[in-house]
Amino acid sequence: MGEYGLPKRKTKWAGVVLFAVLISCGVFGTPLYIYHRGLSAPELTLFLFYFFATGLSITVGYHRLFAHVTYKTNSVVRFLLLFFGAATYEESALKWSSQHRQHHQFTDTDKDPHNSKRGFWYCHIGWILFYKHSVNQDNVKDLLQDKLIMHQHRYYDLWALVSGILLPLVIGYWTGHLLGAFLMAVCLRMFLVMNAAFFINSYAHMIGSRRYNENESATDHWLGAVLTNGEGYHSFHHRFPNDYRNGIRWYHWDPSKWIIYLFSRLGLAWDLKRTSPALIASFSH
Numbered sequence: 001m002g003e004y005g006l007p008k009r010k011t012k013w014a015g016v017v018l019f020a021v022l023i024s025c026g027v028f029g030t031p032l033y034i035y036h037r038g039l040s041a042p043e044l045t046l047f048l049f050y051f052f053a054t055g056l057s058i059t060v061g062y063h064r065l066f067a068h069v070t071y072k073t074n075s076v077v078r079f080l081l082l083f084f085g086a087a088t089y090e091e092s093a094l095k096w097s098s099q100h101r102q103h104h105q106f107t108d109t110d111k112d113p114h115n116s117k118r119g120f121w122y123c124h125i126g127w128i129l130f131y132k133h134s135v136n137q138d139n140v141k142d143l144l145q146d147k148l149i150m151h152q153h154r155y156y157d158l159w160a161l162v163s164g165i166l167l168p169l170v171i172g173y174w175t176g177h178l179l180g181a182f183l184m185a186v187c188l189r190m191f192l193v194m195n196a197a198f199f200i201n202s203y204a205h206m207i208g209s210r211r212y213n214e215n216e217s218a219t220d221h222w223l224g225a226v227l228t229n230g231e232g233y234h235s236f237h238h239r240f241p242n243d244y245r246n247g248i249r250w251y252h253w254d255p256s257k258w259i260i261y262l263f264s265r266l267g268l269a270w271d272l273k274r275t276s277p278a279l280i281a282s283f284s285h
């Protein structure tokens with residue numbers, strides 16, 4: 001087993017510049033654009049499609065399929081999850097999964113890439129923009145065997161450019177709304193989807209109930225779940241990371257779980273892993 005190095009202080013200027021663009025164009029540019037030009041149905045449709053397709057590819061794909069292997073699916077679905085997952089600019093599925101498995105293995109310690117003991121800002125975005133992390137691939141040996149995952153990893157910049165920027169711009173150009181597509185389907189969408197993922201590492205480790213493990217920072221909270229497509233039942237998830245569900249009650253907001261379940265009903269997913277109610281009850285307090 002290789003070593004897990006500690007994060008080193010290093011400003012990643014490309015990330016800082018990217019964020020400046022996303023905030024100035026997406027967050028401030030979008031309302032100005034809508035005020036002057038209005039909002040057309042194709043622009044809204046493209047934005048909503050991209051927002052949900054890419055956000056859910058992180059939770060349903062990167063997180064619950066690749067990092068935790070909570071179900072199985074076919075290669076077409078795997079490709080689509082890798083394609084739209086790349087569009088979030090949250091790194092390759094391989095790197096994402098390695099760091100995420102490290103987070104589960106070393107939660108709340110120095111070896112946790114987004115150690116919650118270092119505060120909200122650090123684990124929300126500081127660890128990404130201002131620290132360099134060594135990535136140890138020993139914990140993703142299963143993923144190293146997968147050709148599609150490795151292709152996405154090796155050519156990540158190309159995948160991200162095509163799925164995250166070029167495709168929405170081409171669709172925007174075809175529909176006569178190139179600028180609107182850039183502001184909303186690229187910049188605003190990317191800003192919102194990134195922050196949804198960041199909330200899992202910040203909000204879901206600070207605010208809410210530590211129902212399944214009082215000794216660990218991960219929390220369950222309904223607003224955290226709403227912000228993150230269902231990942232906010234994070235105390236449950238840290239206790240039972242192999243379960244395809246995060247919110248286990250029918251009224252828990254967990255669209256990622258509903259989509260995996262829908263896939264299974266359509267024959268697109270199988271071997272969904274569930275924790276037994278008796279085991280869950282024995283850890284709940």
Ligand SMILES: [Zn+2]
Pocket residue numbers: 103200201205218234238
């Ligand atoms: Zn966590």
Ligand SMILES: [Zn+2]
Pocket residue numbers: 063067068100104237241
């Ligand atoms: Zn996880």
